[in-house]
Amino acid sequence: MSKVILGGGISGLSAAFYLRKKFPLLSITLLEASNRNGGWIKSEKHDGYIFEQGPRTIRPHGNKAINTLDLIEDIGLTNEVEYLPKNHPAALNRMVYVDGVLHKLPSSFSSLLTKNPPFTKPLVQYLIKEFRQTSKTVHDESIYDFVKRRFGSEIADYAISPLICGICAGDAKRISVKFLLENLFYDEQKYGSITKGFIKNIFKKQPQPVILNTLARRAKSEKWNVFFFKDGLEVFPKRLEKVNKENNVDIRVNQSCTSIELNPTKVTLHMDSNNKVETRHLIATISAKKLSELIIGHADLTKLLSSIPFVTVCVINLHYKTELLKQEAFGFLIPPKENLPILGVIFDSCCFPCEGCTNLTVMMGGHWFKTFFGENPTDEHLLDVALKQLEDILKIKDKPNSFKINVLKNCIPQYIVGHNETVDKIHKYVEDNKLPLNLCGTSYNGVGINDAVYSAKTMVDKLQN
Structure with missing residues (x-):
């Protein structure tokens, strides 16, 4: 028996880990279309600082977070974890920009x-x-x-x-x-x-408390607000990839799938190299949007998957060799009614100290990407917009000494009104048609890293063989 995992993001890598843990003798193959695993988690290390081009921190609260902390402990990353306590300025000071003024919430x-x-x-x-x-x-x-x-x-x-x-x-x-x-x-x-x-x-009877492992106990006793890794968040998927390979998971990059045939006894993945991969069971961790474009012959399923919208976000990392921030804070967000072309700014050098310098991340677009930037804006235009907003809001006129511009196309699913019902219908279609397909990832039950890892865990827990 074999299983194929489609997608090498944090969901896919977590699914491979949990599968191997539950089924030691199972043949597991993970296929990733790009040249690297890790999905939207990407850390670019420079001299003394890191550009996080996707997520940068993880929340330590709740059962999903406890699950993530357990996984981090299981793969030997405990000593790499760093955190911000609840009394840190970046935890206490979060701002909104309204009518030309930054207000602390x-x-x-x-x-x-x-x-x-x-x-x-x-x-x-x-x-x-x-x-x-x-x-x-x-x-x-x-x-x-x-x-x-x-x-x-x-x-x-x-x-x-x-x-x-x-x-x-x-x-x-x-x-x-x-x-x-x-x-x-x-x-x-x-x-x-x-x-x-x-x-x-x-006054309700409270459920039995979850038994905490070492790292989760530390998070609670030390009152973490968020946690991360000292060499960047990408350390997490890289270690997962390494552990999976050591446990005989066949991980292949540059494996782009062009279509998927599904029937109750077999799944056939057609690859762009004209090769085919056949399996008795597929675990799809790619986005619902991508999956809807690949599945052949199941129009109702394709329609349901494609009805989950996604947005594009531009992330611009900026590094200045001088200290420019007047406020110690996590950063600020901008209410949509302000009608500005950026979503907010993260003060990275407050969260992750950078002596004598300033690091900022400007987030742009999302639901309003096309409204403000059209279909294919140039990097130069995106940077100009970001710098103009920093000048207007933070009075920063300096030019950055280094920067990184990333347009993350269709990176975040939107759980619009009726989303839960859509997901239920997707699972019902798969079940009613007895398709050898399981779904996990951020398209369905949460968009954060904790959600992605937990979706892989709960999916594997339900598998019988």
């Missing part, structure tokens, strides 16, 4: 009791409003509409909308509330308000 209990622009009232008043608000029975709605309905337009515009820009480069007016606030949504639907649900849940 409230980050303590006391800040809930005072008025903090851009909000016109203390946040506690929005909480009181939520408690008194009548409920509305809906199956799903946008996260913007939900927050506006419960807390008002200011919270929706200045807290949730920029947060969605930062997490998935998306438009909060299209993204499902179940993407980020699923539990709060269900509390409102069940109890009539989020606040009432919170009070009810206090």
Whole structure:
């Protein structure tokens, strides 16, 4: 028996690891279309600093994060982990840019009791409003509409909308509330308000605590806010790749698939070299968009997969040989209603100190990429836009000493209203047609690194043979 994994991103590499752990004698082949594994995680090391061209940190909270920490421990990366504590300036100071001014978002209990622009009232008043608000029975709605309905337009515009820009480069007016606030949504639907649900849940019997391994215990006791690797986040997929190879996983790069034939007894992958790869079972970790373009003969499945939209993000890393930042903070995000061509800026040299220098990452595009930049903008134009925004917002007029421009095409799925139902229909189609296909990755149940790793783990756990 053999299994083929399509895609060498963090989901594919994790799936290979968990498969080998569960089935020691299984023949496993991983096919990656590009010349490297790791997917969107890419770290470019320079003299004393790192350009992270995709994700840069990982959250340590929740069961999915505990799973990631366990995996990191299993593959021997514990000593490579570094973290920012919850009292670090980058953890405490997160900003939004509104009406030409950078505003620090409230980050303590006391800040809930005072008025903090851009909000016109203390946040506690929005909480009181939520408690008194009548409920509305809906199956799903946008996260913007939900927050506006419960807390008002200011919270929706200045807290949730920029947060969605930062997490998935998306438009909060299209993204499902179940993407980020699923539990709060269900509390409102069940109890009539989020606040009432919170009070009810206090008195519920709590589930048995998860047994923590060494690294997860450290994260809890040391109060990590985020964690990363001292030589860049790409250390993680590279170590996974190395461990998988040592455990006889056949990993092949430059293996571009052109089409996939699926039937109940066999999967045939046609490769661009006119070769074929046949297997009794395929695990697809590539994006739903890419998969929809490859599958032959299953029009309904293709339609469902292609209905999950993706956005393109431009990431521009900038290095200056002088200290230019006046604020110690994680960075800032820009609410969409400001109608500016960037999503936000990360202050990398605050998160990852760079003595005597400044490192910044400008994020651009997302849901609005074509609106601001068209189909194929030049690198020169993208850089000019980024530098102009830095000058306007941070008053930085210096030219960077080095930079890196990356346009990540169709990199982040958008969990629009109805996404959960779409995913359910995809799985039902596969099951009803008895297709030897399993899906995991960020297209379906979460867009972060923890989500990607956890999706691989839960998928493998369900496999019988």
